[in-house]
Amino acid sequence: MARIVLGLDADGVILDYLHGFMAYLRSTGVEPACGPDEVADWEMTGALPGWSHDQVMAAVADFSVHPDFGRIPAVPGAVDAVASIREELGDVELVAITSAGTSPDTARLRLQNLEPFGFDDVHVLPLGASKKDHLSLLPKGSVFVDDLHRHVVAAEEAGVQGVLFRRPYNAAHSHANVISCWPQGRLVVSRLLSSGREVAPAA
Numbered sequence: 001m002a003r004i005v006l007g008l009d010a011d012g013v014i015l016d017y018l019h020g021f022m023a024y025l026r027s028t029g030v031e032p033a034c035g036p037d038e039v040a041d042w043e044m045t046g047a048l049p050g051w052s053h054d055q056v057m058a059a060v061a062d063f064s065v066h067p068d069f070g071r072i073p074a075v076p077g078a079v080d081a082v083a084s085i086r087e088e089l090g091d092v093e094l095v096a097i098t099s100a101g102t103s104p105d106t107a108r109l110r111l112q113n114l115e116p117f118g119f120d121d122v123h124v125l126p127l128g129a130s131k132k133d134h135l136s137l138l139p140k141g142s143v144f145v146d147d148l149h150r151h152v153v154a155a156e157e158a159g160v161q162g163v164l165f166r167r168p169y170n171a172a173h174s175h176a177n178v179i180s181c182w183p184q185g186r187l188v189v190s191r192l193l194s195s196g197r198e199v200a201p202a203a
Helices: 017-027 053-063 067-071 078-089 104-117 149-157 182-199
Strands: 004-008 092-099 121-125 143-146 161-165
Touching: 004 078, 004 182, 017 053, 017 067, 067 104, 078 092, 078 104, 078 182, 092 104, 104 121, 143 149, 143 182, 149 161, 161 182
Parallel strands: 004 092, 004 143, 092 121, 143 161
Antiparallel strands: none
């Protein structure tokens, strides 16, 4: 039977990163100026007015090695949706490709956070890194879901079916496959994996 893979980004797709990050900021005495669902760009200009890019990235890096990083809540419905997809299709391999940071502590905390999903493989890349090389390892017919348009495009350049997970900060980007929640995502991803299996080479 053809090998088929569901590739998932973590932050902003199956893990509610901004809720976790803002809770962390509050624990350090910083009160964001807006809620996590109102963040319209990754510079977080609305949430952290007056902060420079370097300040934001320093806070992101600090969070990535803090114990709270291993406790980021799952996106509502994500765990059940992923389990349902695997149950329905039977032989889907689950791979995470997440640009979280290079620290061994980050990798350990990320694995801890992803445990409820039952991933077969987890790739933890540097913050902001391209995912194209890792996406190119996925077999034809696979599906990759990300909240950043450039990674969805990279997936398609690598021969993988891309899905954009809609967030306020990617509202300017359109795509043929867009999901805004996991009950909807389960249906879209299952359909794409089923169609992908038809074109995937036999193992």
